Amino acid sequence: MLVAYLLVGAALFALGLIGFVTRRNLIIMFLCTELMFQGIVVNLVAFGRYPLDGNPTLDGQVFSLFLLAVAAAEAALGLALVVLLYRYKGTLDASVWKLLKDV
C-alpha cells in the first residue's frame, strides 16, 4: 500500500514542479508550490501509517499538522508579496522580474 501512497505524493509533487517551471502567472506558480507541499505531506502521512520497521506511530500525522500551519503562514506571506509585485509592474507575469540577471 505504501507504494501507492508514495506514487500519489510523487505525482502531486511532479505536477507542482512542472507547473512551477512552466507557468508564468505568479499566483498559479504560488499554487504550484502548495501542490508540491501537499505531495510531501502525503508522503509523511503514508510513512507514518506504514513505517519501514512495521510499528505505526502518530509522528507523521503530527508533523503534517505542523506543516499545514507553516503552509498557512507561508501562504499569507507569499500572497502579500505577490500583491506588492503586482503593484510595481501592473502584471502577474513572473518573467518581468529579472533583477538577479548579470548585467
Add this chain to the structure above:
Amino acid sequence: MLLAQASTSLLPVDLYATLPFWPLLGAIFTGIMIALRLKAERAFWPVVLGVGVSAVLGVILFFDLPGMLPHKADAGVTGHVAEAAHEYHDPGFTHTIYNWISLGDENSLKHDQWISVNFYFDGLTGIMIAFVTVVSLMVMIYSIGYMRDHHGHPERGYERFFAFMGIFVFSMAMLVFAGNFVLLYLGWELVGLCSYLLIGFYYKKPSAAAAAKKAFIVNRIGDFGFALGIFALYMFIRPLTHSGENPLDYAVVFHYIGELSQGKITLVALLLLCGALGKSAQFPLYVWLPDAMEGPSPVSALIHAATMVTAGIYMIARCGPIFAASQTALNVIVVLGVIGAMLAATMAMAQYDMKRILAYSTISQLAYMFVALGCSTPASGVFHVFTHAFFKALLFLCAGSIMLQMGHIIDLRRFSGLRNILPHTKRLMLIGCLSLAGFPLLAGFWSKDEIVHASFVYHPIVGALMLITAGMTAYYTFRMYFLCFHGPLRLPKEAGDHPRESPPVMIAPLYVLALGAIVAGYVGVTFTMLMGDSFLGFLKPHGYFHHYLHASTVVGGEQHGGGLWLMYVSSAIAIAGIWLAWVRYGDAPVEDPDKAALGGLWRLWNAKYYLDELYDRLFVRPLRGLGRFFFATDNNGIDGLIWVVTAVPRAMGGGLRLLQNGALQGYALGMVIGLTVIVLLWRWLEINGA
C-alpha cells in the same frame, strides 16, 4: 666628543635648537586652517609669526655664537690647510637632540654609534642661519601683499603658498643646522621638495607643471651623486672610528678625513660636488633654474636666488676639510665655475624675460661663489652668498612688484618708462642693480672683488675671465633696468588703465633688503687709517665676517695677493659696463640694438646656446625612447602572456554567466536538474559501487 662649550651664551642652546620648528608649527597651523576651511585672508599669520620668531632667534644666535664656541689656542690663524690633515681641532660644537638610528649592537666592538638628530654650531652656521631667516621673513611679509589679485583679494591657493613657504624655511634651517650628513641630506631633499611644490604652485599651467618636474628630475641626478658620496664617507670613515663616535657626524668625519688616501678623498669630494652642481644650478646641471621662474616671484626670490640654491655652496664650504685635501676636486670646481659664469652671463645679455635675466644672473653669481671655493678661499664664497642673498632677493621682489602691476607681464619688450608709475620700485631696483653690478662701495662690490682677487692668485686667466664676466654682469643688469624704467611710457593692455605703486606691505620689506644690499658688505671690510694700504683711503678688504668664519669648518686662506689696484680696475669695469648699457639702452629702444649689432652670436645667446635642445637630443629623447620600449614590453609582451594564461578561466566565466539570466523559473529548473542528477548519481553509485 669633547664639548668645550663656554657658558657665556645669552640664551640656552636648547632654545636656539627650536629655531627650525617655529615655521613648521606655523605651517601646521595653516594646514589646520585649510582643513577647517577658514578664511584665506588671515592664512599668512601663523607662518609669518613662526618665521618671525626664527628670525629673532637667528639674529640673536649670530651675535651670541662666537662666545659659545670652544676657544682654540691658536684662534685666528689663517691658512690651516696643511695642518688640517694632521691635527684637527673641532671649531664648533655638536648639540645632540636625540639618537635616531643605531649603527651598532651591544655585542659588537663599536656599539654606541648612532645617526643622531644633532645640530652643529660654528661660525658658518651663525652666518647662514642669520641671513636665511631674515631674508625669509622679508619675503614672507612681501608675499602677504603679492599673492593677491588686482582687487586685493587673496588669490587661489593663498593658504597653500604660506604653508609650503613655512615648510621651506623649516627645511632650510634644518639643512643649515644639521650636524651630520644624513640630516644634511634630509634637509637637502626637503628644500628640493618645497622647491618642486612651489615652482608648480600654478599647477594648472602646463609650463609650470613641466618646470617643477624638470627641477625635481635634474636635482635627482645631482642628489644621486651626493647620496653616493655620503655612502662612500660612511664606508671609508666607519672603520676608523671608535665607540661613541658617530661615523657621519661632521666633527668625526673631519677628524678622520686626513687619514684617508688621496684617491678616496677625491672620490668623496667629486661625488659631493655632484650634489652641489644640481642644487646650486651649476654647469652642466643648471638648466632647471631658468625654468623654475614659472613659480611665484617670492619663491624665485627666496628659494631660487637667496637661500636654497646656495645650499650647494654651503655644503662645499661646510666640507672644507674634505675639499681642501683634494686639489683635483678644487680644480674641477674652478673650471665648472668659470664655464658657468661665462655661459650664464652671455645668455643673460640676450633675454627679454626679466625674471629669466635674473635667473641667469643667479647662475652666474653662484658660479662666482664656486670659483671662490675652488680657489681655496671659501670664506669669500660664503661672503658672496651672504651679500648676494640681499640684493638678488631685492631684485626678484622688485621684478615681482613690476609683474603684479603690469598684469603678470614680465617681457621687457612690452613695457618701458615705468619710472613715474613705480617710483619706489624704481629706486629699490636701482640699488639692487648697482649692488649686483658691483658698483663701488655697495655690498656686491666687496664680495665680488674678493673673488676676483682670489681667482687672479689662482691663475691670471681665470681672474681675467672673472673680470670680463663682471663687466657683462653690469651690462646686462643695467640693460634690464633701462629697458624697464627709462624711455617713453609704454604699458601692456593687461596692466589696466591705472597701474599704481605696490602696497606698503610689499615695499617696506624691500627697503630692509635694500639696506642690506648697501651695507651688508661692510661686515666684511675693515676701516683703516693707513692711506697707502686701502681702497679710497679708508677701507680694507676682509673684516669681521672673515674673523667670524675662522671658527668654522670653512678651511682656506685669504688672498690679498691681487693688490689693491685690482679693486680700482674692477670698479672701472663695473662703471664701464653700466655706461655701455646707458649708451645703448638709455632711452629703452623698441628695436634691440644688440640684436642687430651682434647678429648670429646674439641669436646663439638668445637661444641659450641650444643647450636645452642638446640635452633634449642627448638625454631626454633616448631616455624617453627607452621608457617607451619598456612600456611596450610590459604592455604587449608581459601583459600578452598573462592574457593567454587567463583566457581559460575567462572563457569558462563567459559560458557560466549565460546561466545567470535572472529569471526565477530558470533557477528553479536548474535546481530540479541538479537534484535529479545527484539522485541518479547516488543510485548509480549504490548499484555499481558498494
